[in-house]
């Protein structure tokens with residue numbers, strides 16, 4: 835273990851992913867969190883006895899989490915249980931219009947085209963393309 839110490843403020847996805855990468859590189863990592871539990875935006879609240887997830891609504895950029903966990907010798911499947919849903923989010927507007935986002939990006943694209951325009955659907959398709967590089971952490975010597 836390195837003598838180099840790192841303090842990460844906030845145990846949201848950003849802080850936790852940084853902690854994984856830095857700990858793997860041999861830093862002595864301390865994560866401090868103001869809330870009662872880790873997760874940041876990813877948490878649930880009890881409303882009238884029911885647990886309601888506050889998000890994320892959509893698990894975006896999964897390939898980044900895959901790459902990070904693989905690079906430290908584990909996997910998403912080993913660390914958590916994920917249950918895919920067909921309808922990810924249902925949006926309503928006061929004028930009565932509705933937009934469902936689906937687990938199938940092509941279905942979402944078609945729904946966006948109907949709800950808005952072909953241009954918006956194309957933008958959504960571009961947004962869904964994997965982008966951004968992930969540089970795996972190198973293991974401590």
Ligand SMILES: Cc1cc2nc3c(=O)[nH]c(=O)nc-3n(C[C@H](O)[C@H](O)[C@H](O)COP(=O)(O)OP(=O)(O)OC[C@H]3O[C@@H](n4cnc5c(N)ncnc54)[C@H](O)[C@@H]3O)c2cc1C
Nearest residue numbers: 844845846847848849866867868869874875890891892894
């Ligand atoms: C309404 C909304 C909907 C979203 N929906 C999605 C979605 O569907 N899919 C998706 O991928 N992303 C979504 N996002 C974006 C996603 O929530 C963020 O990208 C992600 O949470 C960022 O992670 P983070 O660790 O940077 O911040 P956060 O998740 O906000 O975590 C920050 C943490 O730091 C803690 N903290 C802050 N200040 C201090 C302090 N001084 N001391 C100690 N702890 C502190 C907080 O308590 C919190 O736990 C959404 C965001 C919002 C606001």
